[in-house]
Amino acid sequence: MFHRFANPARFSRIAARVLPWSGAATIALFIIGIYYALFASPPDFQQGETVRIMYVHVPSAWISMACYSFIAVMSAVALIWKHPLADIAARSAAPLGAGFTLIVLITGSLWGKPTWGTWWVWDARLTSVLVLFFLYLGHIALTNAFDNPQRGARAAAVLALVGFVNIPIIKFSVDWWNTLHQPASVTRLDAPAIDPAILTPLLLMALAFTFYFVTMLLVRMRADLNAMRARALRLSAAE
Amino acid sequence: MEDITKFLDMGGHAAFVWPALGVAALVVAVMTVTSLRALRASKIALGAAEAQAPQRRLRTGLTGTDS
Secondary structure, eight states: OOHHHHHHHHHHHHHHHHHHHHHHHHHHHHHHHHHHHHTSOOOOOTTTTTTTHHHHHHHHHHHHHHHHHHHHHHHHHEEEEHHHHHHHHHHHHHHHHHHHHHHHHHHHHHHHHHHOSOOOOOHHHHHHHHHHHHHHHHHHHHTTSSSSSHHHHHHHHHHHHHHHHHHHHHHHHHHHHHSSSOOOOOOOSSOSSSSSSHHHHHHHHHHHHHHHHHHHHHHHHHHHHHHHHHHHHHHHHHH | OOHHHHHHHGTTHHHHHHHHHHHHHHHHHHHHHHHHHHHHHHHHHHHHHHHSTTTGGGGGGTTSOOO
């Protein structure tokens, strides 16, 4: 199954066919999600209108962690089976992950000031997310640090796997340590502790961000595959 | 008019809500533009390379083998 899509040429063809649909779905979901987030949902009884920051902050946080996990899995596949598409997937995802983590950090800070009374605290959750941001930057830097792209990909893959230890730390930091950041309220074993009026825009925005991430990932992977093919053609023409 | 002012005021938290949403929109816009530009540039580069070596197209490693 994996191998069917792992052929670069076939992957590129499938991606080209999927992209218009995933792009359209992303735009539609963003329109509906933003409508619910800004207009069709009430202010929170404690956070007031600042709850609207959560509709961007929380989905970005989910994507930033999911993206890193994806990179770690792709890195393992690239290191074990040496599949070029896995390297391309990891390399294409890293800048997106960095962007989402930046959104998490800035929106979290802008929410923290009116709600907690501070822009930043060095507690476990906030610090581990900052570490995630630096891991992404490190991954991007390592990928581009070598003249030989394969060496860069290998170094970045090792970093991604070592850095994966940070993901459970982020997830469980609010349970393991006494932090200012509140514990999970959606992903719990029992029912989510959020009213449907708040949960609806949150999940819609999460869906929009997920579609957006997948669409941009496919765009970047296609760009990378095209560039690799162009390079291979130029090399073979020069021979 | 009063409704719009009230909406923009965000319960007195306009200085936090709008910059937060603005930064998110900006980062998303930058990621979108850079990704789409990279795709367009890669298509142009591939087109140029294919025009230079049309006969060898099917023999490069990335096009043929099903693994």
